[in-house]
Structures are given as C-alpha cells and as structure tokens.
Amino acid sequence: xxxxSTIARYLLGLIxxxxxxxxxxxxxxxxTSQGLAAQQFGGAIFMSHFWVVIFSVQVLGGVLL
Numbered sequence: 502x503x504x505x506s507t508i509a510r511y512l513l514g515l516i517x518x519x520x521x522x523x524x525x526x527x528x529x530x531x532x533t534s535q536g537l538a539a540q541q542f543g544g545a546i547f548m549s550h551f552w553v554v555i556f557s558v559q560v561l562g563g564v565l566l
Contacts, residue, residue, distance in 0.1 A: 514566030521559030524552060 523529050546552050 510566050514563045517559050518563030521556045521563055524556030
C-alpha cells in the first residue's frame with residue numbers, strides 16, 4: 502500500500518507541475534472556452550493578473566508533492 506500511495510503522490514505532483522508550468526510557458530494549447538460567462542471569467546482572471554497566483558500555487562504544490 503505504501504508503494505501505491507508513493508506512486509499516486511508522484512503522479513499528482515507531476516500533473517500539478519506540468520499544468521502549472523503550462524500556464525507560464527504555454528506549451529500545450531487548450532480549446533477555447535464556450536459561453537459568455539466562461540469568456541468573461543477568463544478575461545477577468547487574465548486582466549487582474551490573478552493567473553500568476555493560480556499557476557504559482559500549482560507549481561509549488563507539484564514540487565512539494
């Protein structure tokens with residue numbers, strides 16, 4: 502059971518690290534958001550520079566895991 506939890510921890514850390522770095526480096530493009538509310542929310546996050554905090558927490562969490 503200890504091996505399974507270690508593997509799960511490393512995989513989760515890798516996922517957080519990859520998607521957090523993707524926010525800064527943009528090496529993986531994703532589909533555009535559908536709907537007006539999603540576009541407005543994404544625009545608000547981008548204009549307020551809150552995306553830096555979100556992706557920094559993801560990278561930090563991935564490294565710590």
